[in-house]
Amino acid sequence: MEINEIIEIVREAGNIMLSAKRPKVMEKSGHANFCTETDERIQEFLMKRLKEVLPEAEFLGEEEGQDKFLSKMESGFCFVIDPIDGTSNFIYEYRPSVISVGLLRDGEPFMGVVYDPYDDMMFSAEAGHGAYMNGERIMSTDSPLSDCLASFGTAPYYEELRDRSFDIAKKLLPLCVDLRRSGTAAFDMCCVALGRCGLYFELKIQLWDYAAAALIAKEAGCRITDIDGKTLSYRGATSVLCMARGIKDTPDCFLA
Numbered sequence: 001m002e003i004n005e006i007i008e009i010v011r012e013a014g015n016i017m018l019s020a021k022r023p024k025v026m027e028k029s030g031h032a033n034f035c036t037e038t039d040e041r042i043q044e045f046l047m048k049r050l051k052e053v054l055p056e057a058e059f060l061g062e063e064e065g066q067d068k069f070l071s072k073m074e075s076g077f078c079f080v081i082d083p084i085d086g087t088s089n090f091i092y093e094y095r096p097s098v099i100s101v102g103l104l105r106d107g108e109p110f111m112g113v114v115y116d117p118y119d120d121m122m123f124s125a126e127a128g129h130g131a132y133m134n135g136e137r138i139m140s141t142d143s144p145l146s147d148c149l150a151s152f153g154t155a156p157y158y159e160e161l162r163d164r165s166f167d168i169a170k171k172l173l174p175l176c177v178d179l180r181r182s183g184t185a186a187f188d189m190c191c192v193a194l195g196r197c198g199l200y201f202e203l204k205i206q207l208w209d210y211a212a213a214a215l216i217a218k219e220a221g222c223r224i225t226d227i228d229g230k231t232l233s234y235r236g237a238t239s240v241l242c243m244a245r246g247i248k249d250t251p252d253c254f255l256a
């Protein structure tokens, strides 16, 4: 299987996102945790088409289907899907929202595709083969943090992490040019990969938020770990700290 097959399927899924109407029906499970009909439609589409390309693969997806990492996913192939990363952006017609498809092999990141259909930005990476945006090789910036924008996610579904998130953000602001919060974790990591931004952190995201984008960032020369500097698990929820190659030392605001 070629990564281009995944890219073409994800591009088609992008058309579903672009043609969807502003959703009327919203399900809410906890603070700001929405699922729309379009999340479900895109997930169904991706599962059907990706299964044709790689019939032996398992699936782990945010909406419907399997949403827990099972030990059987540690061997062989497993697609990890977020049909809309940035669902609240999607609902409020804020931008961007992206589609994220990661492929694990034996529990390790193997391929990743993240697509923003609004700006037609297709990010992709294969382990050991670099990161690309619309077919062009990308690299994270080699500028120091003081010359970079930095971004963070608010871990909106976890009230207990709110104070710590904003404490870190407050200390990070004077160390960088300014802070951003896009509304999609996958896109944030791709922006660090692209060199738009020097750093992204969030105290809790799920495997489907980072499975594809963390590989893209790594292949673009970023250092990507959890908030304590440990290797990402690729097994489920974790904190994430993604730093461009120019940021040599972990900034003080992340040191306990």
Ligand code: IPD
Residues within 6 Å of the ligand: 034, 062, 082, 084, 085, 086, 087, 088, 153, 154, 155, 156, 157, 182, 183, 184, 185, 186, 202, 204, 205, 206, 209
């Ligand atoms: C969310 C987005 C958001 C991040 C949250 C994620 P969703 O994903 O990536 O930027 O702050 O932690 O859960 O719910 O829009 O798929």
Ligand code: CA
Residues within 6 Å of the ligand: 062, 082, 084, 085, 086, 208, 209
């Ligand atoms: Ca998500």
